[in-house]
Amino acid sequence: MKVVTAQEMREIDRITIEEYGIPGLVLMERAGLAVASRFRELYPSMKALVLCGSGNNGGDGLATARNLFNRGFKVHVLMLAKKNSMGPDCTTQYRIAKKTGISVDFRTAVTERDLHGAAVIDAVFGAGLSRPVGKDIAGIFALLNNADVPVMSVDIPSGVSSDTGEVLGAAVRADCTVTFGLPKRGHLLYPGAGYAGKLFTEDIGFPAQLLMSDKLKINLINGEMVSGLIAPRHRNSYKGDYGHVLVVAGSRGKTGAAFMTARACLKSGSGLVTLGIPESLMDIFQSRVTEEMTLPLPDDGRGMMSEKALDVILEFASKKADVIAVGPGIGVSSRTEGVMRELIQSSPAPVVIDADGLNSLSAATDTEHELKAVLQRAKAPVVLTPHPGEMARLLKKTGSGIQDMEKERINVAASFSQETGVCLVLKGVPTVVAAPGGDVFINTSGNPGMAAAGAGDVLTGVIASLLGQGLNPVDASLSGVYLHGLSGDRAAKKKGERSMVASDIIDFLPDVFIPNPPSRK
Numbered sequence: 122m123k124v125v126t127a128q129e130m131r132e133i134d135r136i137t138i139e140e141y142g143i144p145g146l147v148l149m150e151r152a153g154l155a156v157a158s159r160f161r162e163l164y165p166s167m168k169a170l171v172l173c174g175s176g177n178n179g180g181d182g183l184a185t186a187r188n189l190f191n192r193g194f195k196v197h198v199l200m201l202a203k204k205n206s207m208g209p210d211c212t213t214q215y216r217i218a219k220k221t222g223i224s225v226d227f228r229t230a231v232t233e234r235d236l237h238g239a240a241v242i243d244a245v246f247g248a249g250l251s252r253p254v255g256k257d258i259a260g261i262f263a264l265l266n267n268a269d270v271p272v273m274s275v276d277i278p279s280g281v282s283s284d285t286g287e288v289l290g291a292a293v294r295a296d297c298t299v300t301f302g303l304p305k306r307g308h309l310l311y312p313g314a315g316y317a318g319k320l321f322t323e324d325i326g327f328p329a330q331l332l333m334s335d336k337l338k339i340n341l342i343n344g345e346m347v348s349g350l351i352a353p354r355h356r357n358s359y360k361g362d363y364g365h366v367l368v369v370a371g372s373r374g375k376t377g378a379a380f381m382t383a384r385a386c387l388k389s390g391s392g393l394v395t396l397g398i399p400e401s402l403m404d405i406f407q408s409r410v411t412e413e414m415t416l417p418l419p420d421d422g423r424g425m426m427s428e429k430a431l432d433v434i435l436e437f438a439s440k441k442a443d444v445i446a447v448g449p450g451i452g453v454s455s456r457t458e459g460v461m462r463e464l465i466q467s468s469p470a471p472v473v474i475d476a477d478g479l480n481s482l483s484a485a486t487d488t489e490h491e492l493k494a495v496l497q498r499a500k501a502p503v504v505l506t507p508h509p510g511e512m513a514r515l516l517k518k519t520g521s522g523i524q525d526m527e528k529e530r531i532n533v534a535a536s537f538s539q540e541t542g543v544c545l546v547l548k549g550v551p552t553v554v555a556a557p558g559g560d561v562f563i564n565t566s567g568n569p570g571m572a573a574a575g576a577g578d579v580l581t582g583v584i585a586s587l588l589g590q591g592l593n594p595v596d597a598s599l600s601g602v603y604l605h606g607l608s609g610d611r612a613a614k615k616k617g618e619r620s621m622v623a624s625d626i627i628d629f630l631p632d633v634f635i636p637n638p639p640s641r642k
Contacts, residue, residue: 124339151325153184168195170239175202182244183214198225244275248283259291274298278316286313360392364589367442369397370449373424378450385582388630438470446585448478449578458485471502475581483514496541506546544594556595566606575623607633
Protein backbone atom coordinates (compact mmCIF):
# COMPACT_ATOMS: atom_id res chain seq x y z
CA MET A 122 0.00 0.00 0.00
CA LYS A 123 1.19 3.51 -0.83
CA VAL A 124 1.51 6.37 1.67
CA VAL A 125 0.86 9.97 0.61
CA THR A 126 1.46 13.58 1.51
CA ALA A 127 -1.37 16.08 1.75
CA GLN A 128 -0.46 17.48 -1.68
CA GLU A 129 -0.42 14.02 -3.27
CA MET A 130 -3.83 13.26 -1.80
CA ARG A 131 -5.19 16.58 -3.05
CA GLU A 132 -3.95 15.72 -6.53
CA ILE A 133 -5.61 12.31 -6.40
CA ASP A 134 -8.80 14.03 -5.29
CA ARG A 135 -8.55 16.61 -8.08
CA ILE A 136 -7.95 14.06 -10.84
CA THR A 137 -10.79 11.90 -9.54
CA ILE A 138 -13.20 14.82 -9.73
CA GLU A 139 -11.98 16.69 -12.81
CA GLU A 140 -10.69 13.92 -15.07
CA TYR A 141 -12.73 10.90 -14.01
CA GLY A 142 -15.89 12.89 -13.44
CA ILE A 143 -16.69 11.62 -9.95
CA PRO A 144 -18.24 14.58 -8.11
CA GLY A 145 -16.68 15.73 -4.86
CA LEU A 146 -20.02 15.36 -3.11
CA VAL A 147 -20.13 11.69 -4.11
CA LEU A 148 -16.72 11.15 -2.49
CA MET A 149 -17.94 13.01 0.59
CA GLU A 150 -21.05 10.85 0.76
CA ARG A 151 -18.95 7.70 0.62
CA ALA A 152 -16.60 9.07 3.26
CA GLY A 153 -19.56 9.72 5.53
CA LEU A 154 -20.84 6.18 4.96
CA ALA A 155 -17.42 4.72 5.77
CA VAL A 156 -17.04 6.66 9.02
CA ALA A 157 -20.62 5.92 10.07
CA SER A 158 -20.09 2.22 9.40
CA ARG A 159 -17.04 2.13 11.65
CA PHE A 160 -18.85 4.11 14.33
CA ARG A 161 -21.77 1.65 14.31
CA GLU A 162 -19.30 -1.23 14.60
CA LEU A 163 -17.32 0.25 17.49
CA TYR A 164 -19.90 2.30 19.41
CA PRO A 165 -23.31 0.73 18.62
CA SER A 166 -25.10 1.97 21.73
CA MET A 167 -23.62 5.46 22.15
CA LYS A 168 -24.83 8.84 20.99
CA ALA A 169 -22.59 10.70 18.53
CA LEU A 170 -21.18 14.15 19.17
CA VAL A 171 -19.80 15.32 15.83
CA LEU A 172 -17.36 18.24 15.89
CA CYS A 173 -17.03 19.86 12.46
CA GLY A 174 -14.85 22.50 10.91
CA SER A 175 -15.70 24.64 7.89
CA GLY A 176 -13.86 22.67 5.19
CA ASN A 177 -14.30 19.32 3.49
CA ASN A 178 -13.39 17.49 6.71
CA GLY A 179 -16.39 19.18 8.32
CA GLY A 180 -18.49 18.14 5.33
CA ASP A 181 -17.39 14.54 5.88
CA GLY A 182 -18.45 14.91 9.50
CA LEU A 183 -21.89 16.24 8.54
CA ALA A 184 -22.38 13.38 6.06
CA THR A 185 -21.39 10.96 8.83
CA ALA A 186 -23.87 12.55 11.22
CA ARG A 187 -26.71 12.18 8.72
CA ASN A 188 -25.92 8.53 8.04
CA LEU A 189 -25.89 7.78 11.76
CA PHE A 190 -29.09 9.75 12.30
CA ASN A 191 -30.80 7.76 9.56
CA ARG A 192 -29.76 4.57 11.36
CA GLY A 193 -31.48 5.67 14.53
CA PHE A 194 -28.51 7.08 16.45
CA LYS A 195 -28.88 10.13 18.65
CA VAL A 196 -26.67 12.74 16.97
CA HIS A 197 -25.59 16.25 17.90
CA VAL A 198 -23.37 18.33 15.60
CA LEU A 199 -21.27 21.25 16.80
CA MET A 200 -19.90 23.47 14.03
CA LEU A 201 -16.70 25.00 15.42
CA ALA A 202 -16.71 27.68 12.72
CA LYS A 203 -18.72 30.59 11.46
CA LYS A 204 -21.57 29.81 9.07
CA ASN A 205 -20.26 32.14 6.39
CA SER A 206 -16.79 30.49 6.42
CA MET A 207 -17.99 27.08 5.25
CA GLY A 208 -16.79 25.73 1.92
CA PRO A 209 -19.34 24.89 -0.81
CA ASP A 210 -19.55 21.12 -0.19
CA CYS A 211 -19.61 21.61 3.58
CA THR A 212 -22.44 24.14 3.11
CA THR A 213 -24.39 21.64 1.03
CA GLN A 214 -23.99 18.96 3.70
CA TYR A 215 -25.06 21.43 6.40
CA ARG A 216 -28.25 22.29 4.52
CA ILE A 217 -29.08 18.61 4.01
CA ALA A 218 -28.43 17.90 7.69
CA LYS A 219 -30.76 20.69 8.79
CA LYS A 220 -33.53 19.49 6.45
CA THR A 221 -33.06 15.97 7.81
CA GLY A 222 -33.75 17.25 11.31
CA ILE A 223 -30.30 16.86 12.83
CA SER A 224 -29.40 19.13 15.74
CA VAL A 225 -26.63 21.45 14.48
CA ASP A 226 -25.21 24.29 16.61
CA PHE A 227 -22.56 26.87 15.75
CA ARG A 228 -20.26 27.27 18.75
CA THR A 229 -16.66 27.93 19.72
CA ALA A 230 -16.83 25.85 22.90
CA VAL A 231 -17.62 22.31 24.01
CA THR A 232 -18.86 21.51 27.51
CA GLU A 233 -18.63 18.42 29.66
CA ARG A 234 -22.41 18.16 29.33
CA ASP A 235 -22.00 17.83 25.55
CA LEU A 236 -19.62 14.91 26.14
CA HIS A 237 -21.75 13.03 28.63
CA GLY A 238 -22.62 9.58 27.27
CA ALA A 239 -21.22 10.41 23.82
CA ALA A 240 -18.60 9.08 21.50
CA VAL A 241 -16.95 11.98 19.70
CA ILE A 242 -16.37 12.19 15.96
CA ASP A 243 -13.55 14.65 15.28
CA ALA A 244 -14.05 16.29 11.87
CA VAL A 245 -12.56 19.68 12.67
CA PHE A 246 -9.42 19.80 10.50
CA GLY A 247 -8.39 17.47 7.71
CA ALA A 248 -5.11 16.49 6.11
CA GLY A 249 -4.45 19.96 4.72
CA LEU A 250 -3.82 21.73 8.06
CA SER A 251 -0.49 23.57 8.01
CA ARG A 252 -0.87 26.31 10.62
CA PRO A 253 -0.89 26.15 14.42
CA VAL A 254 -4.24 25.49 16.05
CA GLY A 255 -5.88 28.58 17.58
CA LYS A 256 -6.28 29.03 21.32
CA ASP A 257 -10.05 28.38 21.47
CA ILE A 258 -9.84 25.15 19.46
CA ALA A 259 -6.77 24.07 21.42
CA GLY A 260 -8.86 24.36 24.59
CA ILE A 261 -11.51 22.09 23.08
CA PHE A 262 -8.87 19.53 22.15
CA ALA A 263 -7.52 19.61 25.71
CA LEU A 264 -11.01 18.98 27.07
CA LEU A 265 -11.46 16.00 24.74
CA ASN A 266 -8.07 14.54 25.60
CA ASN A 267 -8.73 14.77 29.33
CA ALA A 268 -12.29 13.45 29.15
CA ASP A 269 -13.16 9.80 29.53
CA VAL A 270 -14.89 9.55 26.15
CA PRO A 271 -13.97 7.60 23.01
CA VAL A 272 -12.87 9.69 20.02
CA MET A 273 -12.93 8.76 16.33
CA SER A 274 -11.05 11.12 14.00
CA VAL A 275 -12.03 11.66 10.39
CA ASP A 276 -9.07 11.38 7.98
CA ILE A 277 -6.41 12.42 10.54
CA PRO A 278 -6.59 13.64 14.15
CA SER A 279 -7.22 17.36 14.05
CA GLY A 280 -4.04 19.30 14.78
CA VAL A 281 -1.62 16.67 13.42
CA SER A 282 0.44 17.50 10.34
CA SER A 283 -0.34 14.92 7.69
CA ASP A 284 3.15 15.24 6.21
CA THR A 285 5.42 15.12 9.28
CA GLY A 286 3.27 13.82 12.15
CA GLU A 287 4.08 17.04 14.01
CA VAL A 288 1.51 18.36 16.47
CA LEU A 289 0.64 21.86 15.32
CA GLY A 290 0.27 23.44 18.74
CA ALA A 291 -2.49 21.08 19.94
CA ALA A 292 -4.14 17.96 18.59
CA VAL A 293 -6.94 15.50 19.26
CA ARG A 294 -5.77 12.20 20.73
CA ALA A 295 -8.06 9.69 19.02
CA ASP A 296 -8.88 6.10 19.86
CA CYS A 297 -9.17 5.39 16.15
CA THR A 298 -8.91 7.22 12.84
CA VAL A 299 -10.81 6.55 9.62
CA THR A 300 -8.89 7.78 6.59
CA PHE A 301 -9.73 7.56 2.90
CA GLY A 302 -7.96 6.05 -0.08
CA LEU A 303 -4.44 5.84 1.36
CA PRO A 304 -2.75 6.45 4.72
CA LYS A 305 -0.90 9.71 5.17
CA ARG A 306 2.64 10.11 6.48
CA GLY A 307 1.34 11.73 9.66
CA HIS A 308 -0.54 8.54 10.54
CA LEU A 309 2.78 6.69 10.72
CA LEU A 310 5.34 9.25 11.91
CA TYR A 311 5.58 10.21 15.58
CA PRO A 312 4.28 11.99 17.48
CA GLY A 313 1.24 11.97 15.16
CA ALA A 314 1.09 8.19 15.06
CA GLY A 315 0.55 8.24 18.80
CA TYR A 316 -2.52 10.43 18.33
CA ALA A 317 -4.16 8.38 15.58
CA GLY A 318 -5.03 5.25 17.55
CA LYS A 319 -6.13 2.31 15.42
CA LEU A 320 -6.05 3.28 11.76
CA PHE A 321 -8.73 2.24 9.27
CA THR A 322 -8.10 2.99 5.59
CA GLU A 323 -11.36 2.97 3.64
CA ASP A 324 -12.18 2.79 -0.06
CA ILE A 325 -14.45 5.69 -1.04
CA GLY A 326 -14.17 5.37 -4.81
CA PHE A 327 -10.81 6.79 -5.87
CA PRO A 328 -9.67 5.05 -9.09
CA ALA A 329 -7.29 2.18 -8.26
CA GLN A 330 -4.70 3.29 -10.80
CA LEU A 331 -4.32 6.59 -8.95
CA LEU A 332 -3.80 4.84 -5.62
CA MET A 333 -1.16 2.50 -7.08
CA SER A 334 0.66 5.01 -9.25
CA ASP A 335 4.44 4.68 -9.57
CA LYS A 336 4.59 8.43 -8.99
CA LEU A 337 3.80 7.73 -5.33
CA LYS A 338 7.16 6.78 -3.86
CA ILE A 339 6.30 5.93 -0.25
CA ASN A 340 5.14 2.39 0.57
CA LEU A 341 4.07 0.40 3.62
CA ILE A 342 5.95 -2.80 4.38
CA ASN A 343 3.55 -5.58 5.33
CA GLY A 344 3.45 -9.35 5.51
CA GLU A 345 2.01 -9.79 2.04
CA MET A 346 4.87 -7.83 0.48
CA VAL A 347 7.54 -9.75 2.37
CA SER A 348 6.05 -13.21 1.88
CA GLY A 349 6.39 -12.76 -1.86
CA LEU A 350 10.13 -12.15 -1.50
CA ILE A 351 11.08 -15.18 0.61
CA ALA A 352 11.55 -18.04 -1.84
CA PRO A 353 10.95 -21.68 -0.89
CA ARG A 354 13.95 -23.97 -0.55
CA HIS A 355 14.52 -26.62 -3.21
CA ARG A 356 14.75 -30.23 -2.11
CA ASN A 357 18.11 -30.76 -3.79
CA SER A 358 19.78 -27.71 -2.28
CA TYR A 359 22.86 -27.53 -0.06
CA LYS A 360 24.45 -24.98 2.24
CA GLY A 361 26.30 -23.21 -0.56
CA ASP A 362 22.97 -22.21 -2.11
CA TYR A 363 22.06 -20.01 0.83
CA GLY A 364 24.98 -17.67 1.07
CA HIS A 365 28.18 -17.28 3.02
CA VAL A 366 28.19 -14.24 5.31
CA LEU A 367 31.42 -12.82 6.70
CA VAL A 368 30.59 -11.02 9.94
CA VAL A 369 33.35 -8.56 10.86
CA ALA A 370 32.48 -7.67 14.42
CA GLY A 371 33.57 -7.60 18.02
CA SER A 372 36.42 -6.19 20.06
CA ARG A 373 37.56 -6.52 23.65
CA GLY A 374 34.51 -5.87 25.84
CA LYS A 375 32.12 -6.05 22.88
CA THR A 376 32.14 -9.72 21.90
CA GLY A 377 28.39 -10.16 22.39
CA ALA A 378 27.57 -7.99 19.37
CA ALA A 379 29.52 -10.33 17.11
CA PHE A 380 27.80 -13.44 18.43
CA MET A 381 24.32 -11.94 18.05
CA THR A 382 24.92 -10.79 14.48
CA ALA A 383 26.30 -14.18 13.45
CA ARG A 384 23.53 -16.07 15.21
CA ALA A 385 20.89 -13.91 13.53
CA CYS A 386 22.44 -14.76 10.15
CA LEU A 387 22.12 -18.47 10.83
CA LYS A 388 18.60 -18.25 12.20
CA SER A 389 17.57 -16.28 9.10
CA GLY A 390 18.71 -19.04 6.79
CA SER A 391 22.37 -18.45 5.92
CA GLY A 392 24.15 -21.56 4.70
CA LEU A 393 27.55 -20.51 6.08
CA VAL A 394 28.68 -17.83 8.53
CA THR A 395 32.26 -16.86 9.32
CA LEU A 396 33.13 -14.52 12.19
CA GLY A 397 36.02 -12.17 11.39
CA ILE A 398 37.40 -11.18 14.79
CA PRO A 399 40.58 -9.69 16.31
CA GLU A 400 43.08 -12.54 16.60
CA SER A 401 43.84 -11.82 20.25
CA LEU A 402 40.23 -12.75 21.06
CA MET A 403 40.26 -16.07 19.23
CA ASP A 404 40.23 -18.17 22.41
CA ILE A 405 37.09 -16.41 23.63
CA PHE A 406 35.27 -16.97 20.35
CA GLN A 407 36.48 -20.53 19.79
CA SER A 408 35.04 -21.58 23.13
CA ARG A 409 31.57 -20.27 22.21
CA VAL A 410 30.99 -20.83 18.50
CA THR A 411 29.21 -23.93 17.24
CA GLU A 412 27.82 -23.57 13.71
CA GLU A 413 29.88 -20.43 12.97
CA MET A 414 33.44 -20.51 11.62
CA THR A 415 36.11 -17.98 12.58
CA LEU A 416 38.60 -15.84 10.69
CA PRO A 417 41.37 -14.27 12.81
CA LEU A 418 42.03 -10.65 11.89
CA PRO A 419 45.26 -8.79 12.67
CA ASP A 420 44.65 -6.57 15.67
CA ASP A 421 46.30 -3.62 17.35
CA GLY A 422 47.30 -5.46 20.51
CA ARG A 423 44.34 -4.05 22.42
CA GLY A 424 41.64 -6.33 21.14
CA MET A 425 40.61 -4.23 18.10
CA MET A 426 41.38 -4.95 14.48
CA SER A 427 44.30 -3.11 12.90
CA GLU A 428 44.60 -1.61 9.44
CA LYS A 429 46.19 -4.89 8.29
CA ALA A 430 42.79 -6.58 8.77
CA LEU A 431 41.59 -4.99 5.54
CA ASP A 432 43.72 -7.25 3.31
CA VAL A 433 42.52 -10.37 5.11
CA ILE A 434 38.87 -9.30 4.81
CA LEU A 435 39.17 -8.47 1.11
CA GLU A 436 40.96 -11.71 0.30
CA PHE A 437 38.31 -13.76 2.09
CA ALA A 438 35.52 -11.79 0.40
CA SER A 439 37.01 -12.34 -3.05
CA LYS A 440 37.20 -16.11 -2.57
CA LYS A 441 34.42 -17.17 -0.21
CA ALA A 442 31.99 -14.53 1.07
CA ASP A 443 28.76 -13.53 -0.66
CA VAL A 444 28.18 -10.59 1.69
CA ILE A 445 30.02 -8.79 4.50
CA ALA A 446 28.28 -7.56 7.65
CA VAL A 447 30.60 -5.15 9.44
CA GLY A 448 30.50 -2.90 12.44
CA PRO A 449 28.80 -4.39 15.51
CA GLY A 450 31.18 -4.01 18.42
CA ILE A 451 34.35 -3.29 16.40
CA GLY A 452 35.05 -0.08 18.32
CA VAL A 453 36.24 3.19 16.83
CA SER A 454 39.89 4.05 16.23
CA SER A 455 42.09 5.45 13.51
CA ARG A 456 42.55 1.84 12.34
CA THR A 457 38.83 1.06 12.06
CA GLU A 458 38.30 4.40 10.33
CA GLY A 459 40.79 3.49 7.61
CA VAL A 460 39.44 -0.04 7.25
CA MET A 461 35.86 1.16 6.78
CA ARG A 462 36.76 3.81 4.26
CA GLU A 463 38.76 1.41 2.11
CA LEU A 464 36.42 -1.55 2.54
CA ILE A 465 33.52 0.38 1.00
CA GLN A 466 35.61 1.31 -2.03
CA SER A 467 37.26 -2.09 -2.51
CA SER A 468 34.94 -4.89 -1.38
CA PRO A 469 33.85 -7.22 -4.20
CA ALA A 470 30.90 -8.37 -2.09
CA PRO A 471 27.90 -6.35 -0.86
CA VAL A 472 28.51 -4.72 2.52
CA VAL A 473 26.03 -4.14 5.37
CA ILE A 474 27.37 -1.51 7.78
CA ASP A 475 26.08 -0.89 11.29
CA ALA A 476 27.04 0.49 14.70
CA ASP A 477 30.77 1.15 15.13
CA GLY A 478 31.22 0.62 11.40
CA LEU A 479 29.03 3.69 10.86
CA ASN A 480 30.73 5.62 13.63
CA SER A 481 34.16 4.80 12.18
CA LEU A 482 32.99 5.90 8.74
CA SER A 483 31.66 9.14 10.19
CA ALA A 484 34.93 9.80 12.01
CA ALA A 485 36.90 9.07 8.83
CA THR A 486 35.15 11.85 6.87
CA ASP A 487 35.25 15.52 7.82
CA THR A 488 32.21 16.69 5.88
CA GLU A 489 28.92 15.35 4.60
CA HIS A 490 30.20 15.90 1.07
CA GLU A 491 33.29 13.78 1.74
CA LEU A 492 31.19 11.00 3.27
CA LYS A 493 28.89 10.91 0.25
CA ALA A 494 31.86 10.88 -2.11
CA VAL A 495 33.25 7.77 -0.36
CA LEU A 496 29.89 5.99 -0.64
CA GLN A 497 29.51 6.97 -4.29
CA ARG A 498 32.78 5.16 -5.05
CA ALA A 499 31.56 1.87 -3.58
CA LYS A 500 32.59 -1.10 -5.72
CA ALA A 501 29.64 -3.29 -4.61
CA PRO A 502 26.19 -2.53 -3.15
CA VAL A 503 26.18 -0.97 0.31
CA VAL A 504 23.46 -1.07 2.98
CA LEU A 505 23.71 1.35 5.92
CA THR A 506 21.60 0.73 9.04
CA PRO A 507 21.95 3.80 11.30
CA HIS A 508 19.80 4.75 14.25
CA PRO A 509 19.02 8.51 14.49
CA GLY A 510 22.16 9.32 16.47
CA GLU A 511 24.39 7.52 13.99
CA MET A 512 22.59 9.18 11.07
CA ALA A 513 23.13 12.57 12.67
CA ARG A 514 26.85 11.84 12.98
CA LEU A 515 27.03 10.77 9.35
CA LEU A 516 25.35 14.01 8.28
CA LYS A 517 27.35 16.10 10.80
CA LYS A 518 24.13 17.25 12.49
CA THR A 519 24.06 18.58 16.05
CA GLY A 520 21.50 20.16 18.38
CA SER A 521 18.32 21.27 16.65
CA GLY A 522 19.61 19.77 13.39
CA ILE A 523 19.00 16.31 14.86
CA GLN A 524 15.39 17.20 15.73
CA ASP A 525 14.81 18.64 12.26
CA MET A 526 16.23 15.47 10.73
CA GLU A 527 13.82 13.31 12.72
CA LYS A 528 10.83 15.42 11.64
CA GLU A 529 11.84 14.82 8.03
CA ARG A 530 13.15 11.26 8.39
CA ILE A 531 11.43 10.07 5.20
CA ASN A 532 12.81 12.92 3.09
CA VAL A 533 16.24 12.71 4.71
CA ALA A 534 16.49 8.99 4.04
CA ALA A 535 15.23 9.32 0.46
CA SER A 536 17.61 12.12 -0.51
CA PHE A 537 20.63 10.45 1.14
CA SER A 538 20.00 7.17 -0.67
CA GLN A 539 19.51 8.85 -4.03
CA GLU A 540 22.63 11.02 -3.65
CA THR A 541 24.94 8.19 -2.54
CA GLY A 542 23.50 5.11 -4.26
CA VAL A 543 23.35 3.15 -1.00
CA CYS A 544 20.29 1.45 0.48
CA LEU A 545 19.59 3.26 3.73
CA VAL A 546 17.80 1.62 6.66
CA LEU A 547 17.05 4.50 9.03
CA LYS A 548 16.07 2.79 12.26
CA GLY A 549 13.55 4.33 14.61
CA VAL A 550 9.81 4.60 15.05
CA PRO A 551 9.00 3.85 12.35
CA THR A 552 12.03 2.41 10.59
CA VAL A 553 12.24 3.50 6.96
CA VAL A 554 14.11 1.86 4.09
CA ALA A 555 15.19 4.16 1.26
CA ALA A 556 16.22 2.90 -2.17
CA PRO A 557 18.55 4.72 -4.59
CA GLY A 558 15.74 4.88 -7.15
CA GLY A 559 13.65 7.10 -4.86
CA ASP A 560 11.24 4.57 -3.33
CA VAL A 561 10.88 4.58 0.46
CA PHE A 562 9.34 1.83 2.57
CA ILE A 563 7.85 2.35 6.05
CA ASN A 564 7.88 -0.59 8.41
CA THR A 565 4.73 -1.65 10.27
CA SER A 566 6.13 -4.26 12.67
CA GLY A 567 7.99 -3.92 15.97
CA ASN A 568 7.33 -2.66 19.49
CA PRO A 569 8.96 -0.65 22.32
CA GLY A 570 10.46 -3.82 23.83
CA MET A 571 12.95 -3.81 20.96
CA ALA A 572 14.57 -0.66 22.33
CA ALA A 573 17.28 -2.82 23.86
CA ALA A 574 21.02 -3.19 23.44
CA GLY A 575 21.88 -5.58 20.60
CA ALA A 576 18.61 -5.35 18.69
CA GLY A 577 20.39 -3.49 15.90
CA ASP A 578 23.10 -6.17 15.74
CA VAL A 579 20.37 -8.75 15.18
CA LEU A 580 18.87 -6.67 12.36
CA THR A 581 22.28 -6.44 10.69
CA GLY A 582 22.49 -10.22 10.70
CA VAL A 583 19.01 -10.70 9.27
CA ILE A 584 19.60 -8.26 6.40
CA ALA A 585 23.03 -9.69 5.59
CA SER A 586 21.61 -13.22 5.61
CA LEU A 587 18.86 -12.33 3.14
CA LEU A 588 21.37 -10.57 0.91
CA GLY A 589 23.52 -13.69 0.90
CA GLN A 590 20.49 -15.78 -0.04
CA GLY A 591 20.04 -13.80 -3.24
CA LEU A 592 17.72 -10.90 -2.46
CA ASN A 593 18.75 -7.53 -3.82
CA PRO A 594 19.79 -4.89 -1.24
CA VAL A 595 16.39 -3.15 -1.12
CA ASP A 596 14.33 -6.35 -0.85
CA ALA A 597 16.75 -7.79 1.72
CA SER A 598 16.52 -4.61 3.77
CA LEU A 599 12.75 -4.18 3.75
CA SER A 600 12.21 -7.90 4.39
CA GLY A 601 14.83 -7.92 7.13
CA VAL A 602 13.31 -4.91 8.85
CA TYR A 603 9.80 -6.38 8.78
CA LEU A 604 10.79 -9.90 9.90
CA HIS A 605 13.04 -8.50 12.63
CA GLY A 606 10.13 -6.41 13.95
CA LEU A 607 7.70 -9.29 13.63
CA SER A 608 10.03 -11.53 15.60
CA GLY A 609 10.20 -8.82 18.24
CA ASP A 610 6.39 -8.74 18.34
CA ARG A 611 6.30 -12.50 18.91
CA ALA A 612 8.92 -12.20 21.62
CA ALA A 613 6.97 -9.41 23.32
CA LYS A 614 3.85 -11.56 23.51
CA LYS A 615 5.82 -14.30 25.21
CA LYS A 616 8.28 -12.31 27.33
CA GLY A 617 6.62 -8.93 27.73
CA GLU A 618 8.05 -5.70 26.33
CA ARG A 619 9.83 -4.70 29.51
CA SER A 620 11.77 -7.93 29.92
CA MET A 621 12.77 -8.53 26.30
CA VAL A 622 16.42 -8.72 25.32
CA ALA A 623 17.97 -8.86 21.85
CA SER A 624 18.61 -12.59 21.97
CA ASP A 625 14.85 -13.11 22.39
CA ILE A 626 14.40 -11.60 18.93
CA ILE A 627 16.83 -14.20 17.55
CA ASP A 628 14.99 -17.01 19.31
CA PHE A 629 11.72 -16.10 17.59
CA LEU A 630 13.12 -15.65 14.08
CA PRO A 631 12.23 -19.24 13.07
CA ASP A 632 8.56 -18.45 13.84
CA VAL A 633 8.31 -15.53 11.44
CA PHE A 634 9.73 -17.07 8.30
CA ILE A 635 6.73 -18.27 6.33
CA PRO A 636 6.72 -22.08 6.09
CA ASN A 637 8.03 -23.23 2.73
CA PRO A 638 5.68 -25.40 0.65
CA PRO A 639 7.14 -28.66 -0.67
CA SER A 640 9.15 -28.07 -3.84
CA ARG A 641 9.27 -30.46 -6.79
CA LYS A 642 12.49 -28.98 -8.15
